[in-house]
Amino acid sequence: MNWRRIPASAWLGLVLTFAFIFVAVFAPWVAPYGLNETVTDVWAPPSAEYWLGGDNLGRDLLSRMIYGARTTMLIAALASALAFLSGSVLGFLAAVAGGWLDQGLSRLVDLIMAIPSLILALVVLSVVPADVGTLILVMGLVESTRVFRLARAVAVDIGVMDFVEASRLRGEGTRWIIFREILPNALSPLVAEFGLRFIFAVLFLSSLSFLGLGVQPPAADWGGMVRENKDGIVFGIGAALYPAGAIAVLAISVNLVADWILNRTTDLKGGRSG
């Protein structure tokens, strides 16, 4: 791989994304104060000691942001991984098998997609106990419908190519056709979609937390922090804007990376372009 061929935008995205990941992984070592330590005044202004000032309870905002990165990104990553695993496997299967299996799965997905995902998640989460496990499960399943659609569309596209027909004529099983013939050719749109889905998962989780059904206090996540500090905005205190800004920056940087991967993989080995 040639490092000089990475465009500046991708560099920016890579550096920021890795910075976020680093901070998230090493949160306890990076954060200057504890998650729930009340160390300063309520909505204290930024100072040399407390870079972003205090939150609504006088906790260090920067430390909570760092711990929040960990929670937000972990849940979003696991939820998108779940969405991808289930969505793409089922999507490929529907495309390759066709017939009633395809019809059944596709209509079920249509049914789920017909319900606004936020409302669906709110209903489910208000019924079942809201811990991290169920949160990931619900988000993953809601997101997987989108992945299913994409995976099925891409696989149908590839499935009509002569090389897939050739492997069918050879007598290959469904497993070989999915994993050896279709998956390698579907990878680049799926990887790019993973980046986008991850961002949507972050936004989705933040919305849920903002509405109070996501990550529960005292644990910190960015959406929840916006909720905790939103009343300060009225008094001209910007504490709620820092976590909101973090969500935006993360979204943009992951997008930049996904964009570059999509560009790079489409012409790798002269694969199917477009």
Next chain:
Amino acid sequence: MAETLLDIRDLKIGATVIPPGEDPQDITIVHGVSFTLEKGRVLGLIGESGAGKSTIGLSPLGYGRGGVRITGGEVILNGRDILKAGPGGLRRIRGREVAYVAQSAAAAFNPAQKLMEQVIETTLRHKLASRAEAEARAKRLFARLGLPKPETFGDRYPHQVSGGQLQRAMTAMALCPEPDLIIFDEPTTALDVTTQIDVLAAIKEAIRDTGVAALYITHDLAVVAQVSDEIMVLRQGRMVEHGTTDQIINAPREEYTRALVSVRSIEHEEKAPSGAPVLDVTGITASYAGSVKVLKDVSVSIEPGHTLAVVGESGSGKSTLARVITGLLPPEAGAITFDGRTLSPALPQRSRDDLRELQMIYQMADTAMNPRQTVRTIIGRPLEFYFGLRGKAKEARIRELLEQIEMGDGFIDRYPAELSGGQKQRVCIARALAAKPKLIICDEVTSALDPLVADGILKLLLELQAKEKVAYLFITHDIATVRAIADEIAVMYRGELVRYGPKSKVLAPPFDAYTELLLSSVPEMHLGWLEEAISRRRMASSGN
């Protein structure tokens, strides 16, 4: 001395390419080509793909396709250098002085507009005539090009007319603003032979009657010989030879031109009947989704080590026959016997040996190979799948197969994108051979290749047949290919078998009407063939 219309001097054209896994490179596509064209003359540009013929042909329009730019030289049209014309100047030239006829008329017409609107658009845009005048002119052109009902032809939409008619409508579109020069870019390549001959005759007459000059781009020397006054042979962006059509066809000076002229001269002795057939297809009737019958009661058989060529135009059902034999499309009626046993009509019920002994080679080698697999995987998988070969034994067999298709083992780790068109098709042949089949179905395997490369593939197939005793079912629309390779021939028309038997019998008179038409439509490599063929046809139809 006639007036010079187009003078191209030392034209250099470059492009930026991004080879897989490497830095972008600037390459030169055309290395200093010069020629002049006088008013009313037709120059044929001929060469294989990558010869730069289309790139040169587009230069009088001041246009380069994606990433292509003119890097040097002069293109002087009617006395001024159009490379210095600038966007506004080019707009005044395009359509008015130079017009373009594209290869695929179906893709070049706007499906949402009536033909008349599109044919007269350029004329109106350049304000060369009033709408009434332009429409009258278009109708005259429709009549001249032999289109049906010229008065109302323009009221139709592109999908309501046939491919050959659409190509003629496009020629009318180019002629309507009365340009000085028309560029024909492979105008008949996408058409069936029986349609091609009419379009060719129409184009030739229109050129003669209007006195327009033309650049005629094609890869088919026999076609260009009928239309042009001069021919320029191009190879890899350089001029090989430029002369009158008579000289190029009858007395080529360069080695490469001689190869092009004598292409498809492979001779193949018909094999004697040898006994029990390997494949016996009886009374096959098939349709897609139960509606239109695509095959009607077709019966053919192939003897071991023989080649049956199935010939027909698009829509004749020849590819459907292949799909039925492979089991992809279960027939409505009829039986398939393979090597003495009855084949189940549907693919999933066939045994692994049935599948192994019946292999297939596709027209488009590009899409027939997984672009993410190396040659090693592509050829190695059937070995692994059918014979359980692993490790060293598999590796040795792959190398042996590469040897058989005349490619070194240096290709073993390449991806399909790193192979040329001919090499790709060879790898597909190796993949089929790896299964040790008794019958290989070849579906238009040489149609997408340049003539010289196609010749190489046909020679290879014949050699392999002699060595491996494999039978071929060879589907093609090209009579020259049939002559080169077949032992038996089946002529198909609209799903029916119209003529079937040994090559010597099928290609000898007396002919039935369709076979006669098909055979007389194949361009021959001599001057005046078009006129002879057309007059023969007129005589035949007036005699009826």
